[in-house]
Amino acid sequence: MTGHSTGVRGSARLADPTTITVDVTTPRGAFTVTTTADVPLAAPTASAVPLLVPVAMRHGHTLRLDGAVDDTQAAGLDRVQTTLTSWYSHLGRATVDAPVVELPVDRAAGVGCFFSGGVDSFYSTLTRDERITHLIFVVGFDLAPGHPLVDTALTEVRRAAESLNKTLVVVRTDVREMSDRHGMSWGPLYHGAAMAHVAIALSDHVGTVLVPSSFVRGQTPPWGTHPDLDHHWATATSVLEHDAIEVTRPTKIARIAQDPTAMEHLRVCWQNRDGAYNCGRCEKCLRTMLALRAVGGRCRTLPHHIDSDAVGALRLTSGQARAMRRNIDAMTAAGTGTPDLLAAMQRAVDRSDRYWSRMFRAHAWVTARLPF
Ligand SMILES: [Zn+2]
Structure with a gap:
């Protein structure tokens, strides 16, 4: 062959x-x-x-x-x-x-930012306001082209872009079928390549495109968008910049909580239970709602009632447990948490502590017995 x-x-x-x-x-x-x-x-x-x-x-x-x-x-x-x-x-x-x-580097002056309507994209847009000219929403990334929430999400990002005084570019692509077909996982590998595809295709309008970071420096796993990867997709007419890698999610939430546009249009949910824009019950919705409550944010697109039983059942990573402890302290100090809710948050933290402590002990036990 x-x-x-x-x-x-x-x-x-x-x-x-x-x-x-x-x-x-x-x-x-x-x-x-x-x-x-x-x-x-x-x-x-x-x-x-x-x-x-x-x-x-x-x-x-x-x-x-x-x-x-x-x-x-x-x-x-x-x-x-x-x-x-x-x-x-x-x-x-x-x-x-x-x-x-050989082509001289010649990039359009416009600066875009990928904008899903979530915490990371609102944070980058608000804090790089002077640089960013365009927001880029892609139908076909986290929402499939035929998803029933596409129209609602589009309406919200259009209003957000208008309110933030940015030009919204809407892109539709079936590229995710390509990664599925070839067994390439979307989050850990392919979505960064797909973003580079979109950025280069838009290079007549934006010569630089920001990729809001999903992780904080020091806790960055191999991932499709990454500070060691994104800018290497550059061409003579287009470059990606990985943005805000130094900022933690609680810090981002505290910043966007002060912004009326973010609090009017935020979209964090990927489970969309019962077809909801933000279901208010999944782990990501609940963590966002608690972090917002801790800093006094009130978001129109998230339910105000927080289900204590669902909070108590959360399974947290050690980093999420640390953030939850800070939220408990902040809500206690500000008097914004009911006793029920605070107790549920503490239960989730305690379960996480017990779990990770068992894991570390098991790891130490195995390591001590390895013959090398
Ligand atoms: Zn949800």
Whole structure:
């Protein structure tokens, strides 16, 4: 079998001014990714590269590209592959078979920020207000294109963007099918590549795009968006910046709690039980509601009533337990927690302490008995 028959081949084009299609041929068959926006798109081939490189790495083969890559992108791909292969043993290095052209770095002055309507994106938007010109909402990332909440989420982000005086760009893509089809997990690996695809496609409008950090420095697992990864997806016309890695989630929540727009439109829930925008009952909703209550924030899109039984049943990481302790102290000091709720929060913290203490003891027991 030749390299060509087992490799990955990609061909991208502007099907019309606002639509990029990427035809991909892989050992697992052919597939077309379609990305559209409410503004004209650019750089179809460069924007397809981040989508294709992980697929080629997954299959450990050459990526043959119909088109050239610029020298900034070629250098970055080397760094991207070094990082990803150091994290994930199921990925191998892929050779990108395409001409490399030297292009001067020339990026549009506009600065975008990925904006899901959540805590991280509101924090970055509010604290980088002077830099950010555009907010980018992508249908097809956490909300699938046919999800019943797409219209509601769009209405909320449109109102938020208007209130924050930013231009909203709405992008729709079926790129997530690509990662599912090739067994590449969305959070730990592929969503960062998908963001790079969108940023490069929007490079006529925004030369720099901020990626709000999901984690805080020192507690950053291998993840699709990462301070060691995002900026290496750069091209001559586009660069991603990983934003606010130094800020903890409680600090972000305290900041956005002071902002009326965030408190009017916040979207934190990914479970959407009973079709709710924010269900108010899942772990993420509850942690956000408690953190907001601790700093006196009142959010229209989250229920005001907090179910003590659900809080008492939360399973917390050690970091989340620390944050919960701070919330208990803050709510006690401010008199904003009922005895029921405070007791439930304490139960969740105590359970977490017992669990992690057992885990550490078990780890020490095993380590002490290992013969090396
Ligand atoms: Zn929820």
